[in-house]
Amino acid sequence: MSRKIQIYNTLTRKKEEFKPIVKNHVGMYVCGPTVYGDPHLGHARPGITFDVIFRYLKHADYSVRYVRNITDAGHLENDADEGEGKIDKKARLEQLEPMEIVQFYTLSYHKAMEKLNCLSPSIEPRATGHIIEQIEMVKKILDNGFAYEINGSVYLDVNKYNEKYPYGILSGRNLEDTLEGTRELDGQSEKKSSVDFAIWKSASPEHIMRWPSPWGDGFPGWHMECSAMSEKYLGKTFDIHGGGMDLVFPHHEAEIAQSNACNNCSPVNYWMHNNMITVDGKKMGKSLGNFINLEEFFTGKHEKLDQSYSPMTIRFFILQAHYRSTVDFSNEALKAAEKGFTKLMNAMETLGKISASENSTFDVNDLEQKCYSAMDDDFNTPILIAHLFDGVRIINSVKDGKESLNSSSLEKLKTLFNTFVTDILGFISAKESSGDDLTNEVMELVLQLRGNAKKNKDFDTADLIREELEKAGIQIKDSREGSSWEVK
């Protein structure tokens, strides 16, 4: 199957048909976390967005090399090339070696991504693992005349660069705008111009993470790692680069400049950016008291949360919006998502139990076509989910005897749900994600005991079962096909 997939390209500001550089292969680079704090919604959204894109491209028979980096050095407290390194600072505050911070938060990031059922990327390179590659790139940029060294730091000369390449091409900012925004720093900096950015920084004596270089001890500028690592693993020009919209400027703009300045070619064919999230209508921020990390969502332990929300509720909620729309987290919205998700997964379970009729009253082929069209249209997951709910309606109607499916349609619908719900959207039911077949087996027994009790008119026992299960958060549902259970 060779699908025609449309991708909205931030670079051209329009949807374009996706054409890979190498037939049947996709190289995709996504900006990963700076590992100095607990994983939060700002990690969940790109994680889930590009996971679904990764899954869909694989489903479309592409061989995908998905590279997502771990930033474990170079990311400073502010974007003006000043201030302490984020990881250095955390290490100083906690009296740990920076790499202990990196280890701890890399593991918690992995754990969170696993709970959200995001597949591991093919390669997860680290900034500290590619210092040599970054130094080599800085050398080339210097050789090509697009950078200058001063006091052991190397800066990309944006004015010089802009004479040959359009700086601001991705973000749509021109050089004057950028200068306007940064002018207040003039005179306080060693840079020739406030728009210049560090590609190598001299390390002050207290900076722990440092490496020898031709310009003395230092560390790479934050933007360098992605240029060096994407080139190493995907080539000088590759297919897709993803990340959050907040990275468009300066980070991704800087990546384009670095690649042009080094290799005289643009690094990426399709730039994709997920939009931002807000919490109760406000930007998430530690000072605003609405900074909720993922573990707090999963456990419900945060004063802003009415209850816990499972990783699948978070995943469902994020995918209910298109990745280019903003998403606002609130208890109300998450509770609605929880309901919707449960409805979808229950229908999937029902689908496994309903039986085929002679005739079909529903066109599954048409539904399938709509599902693919939604995903082919810039990975439009909310439209896909809406179509899947048409399927849910049919499944429940067939169960109630109001509609019917013949055996080939029924098989097709099962395949469709497995493909889109499980493989592409990456949803797993609460039962599966509890990871326990044992519960399933014991619950089968309990349902059997309840059935026997009812048959024997032993209503005390039947009631006891229902009550105790409710205490455990399990709800029993009776239908013509028998009883089933779900975790509330």
Add this chain to the structure above:
Amino acid sequence: MSRKIQIYNTLTRKKEEFKPIVKNHVGMYVCGPTVYGDPHLGHARPGITFDVIFRYLKHADYSVRYVRNITDAGHLENDADEGEGKIDKKARLEQLEPMEIVQFYTLSYHKAMEKLNCLSPSIEPRATGHIIEQIEMVKKILDNGFAYEINGSVYLDVNKYNEKYPYGILSGRNLEDTLEGTRELDGQSEKKSSVDFAIWKSASPEHIMRWPSPWGDGFPGWHMECSAMSEKYLGKTFDIHGGGMDLVFPHHEAEIAQSNACNNCSPVNYWMHNNMITVDGKKMGKSLGNFINLEEFFTGKHEKLDQSYSPMTIRFFILQAHYRSTVDFSNEALKAAEKGFTKLMNAMETLGKISASENSTFDVNDLEQKCYSAMDDDFNTPILIAHLFDGVRIINSVKDGKESLNSSSLEKLKTLFNTFVTDILGFISAKESSGDDLTNEVMELVLQLRGNAKKNKDFDTADLIREELEKAGIQIKDSREGSSWEVK
């Protein structure tokens, strides 16, 4: 609490009292996996051994920095500095980028260690993340006159080194023995002497993993990474270095030589080595058909296995032997371990349910003293486990009314079991490791239903429950305190 811990030091071939370099702090480095294949028993044993040592040192109030590396470059097919890189070869065979191999097997190693309930080390550095540090060390060794460069490779000059430092000090091999073993290579090699080893290797054109260096494109010799990374994170001399006994020569011998040659000081105060494992009395080997990886043990899917063995059975079995003894895996031995482990964990559950009497017939302080003495004596886990089984006997006798514990003894015994079984040996019950409170809650209901059925002389229902649970691998045990269940 400042315990006196005796450690068997491979370097001195005797037990010595452990004295840390910095008061209350321990630096421990353990050789981790070369990530090019599925995790197997050869990973499980050092993983579990040093996990228990890590846990015990922390329990003894040391602040421990535990560094375990990931070898993702430099490890060649054979020890004579010839042949393809292990990861390069796997990448070539599977037509993948080497870092895709590294990512895949690093994640499966982490997953296996997590199942075995091994705590994450404080830092998990990678060879590819420390190429600069390795190059710097090679430079110093060259400057100090203990190495020579030829055709872009750098070799440690063992004869020269041996004039100043005793080469073979750890393994007890003298230079003549070593020469004897390697002589057949003479004349085929660019090395001055067959005992010399590469600290930097020139990369042949087909070698994928390569970095620029003062000696041309190449990659570090395998032994270099541990010297460079242990120095970076633990200092030029640190407390404990661990690994499997197969690493004593040449790997650890080379580490000592590299550190002496670079820093003129011995890197490690206490060298600790776990002994080897065999399967059915034979060395484990792919050609022998007895190579069973950990996932195969956990699922039972290997022709040599009668059944599956849980991660905790494997952990218990390994800790039932002292780390310096060999361990032979067989179905019989593992089944016995499974029984022993279940007995231990059942006793722990019983301990939570028995009630205190007026008087004690058993001296818990004495048992506690014995448990600590076992661990203080070179981490003697089999002796510790034997003492814990004295505790098991008492717990079961108290349950049966044949012995008694007063309330303070009972509390002490609970603390002792929590400390040694859970915190130090790192055992978790099958119920906990299934990770599911839901099963516990549903099982409570099932036991209640069974109790009611028996009371009402409804033996059909009682039998049905027992039979269905047995099919699910759950066994019910009845006692005076009521019924309990366990996963077989």
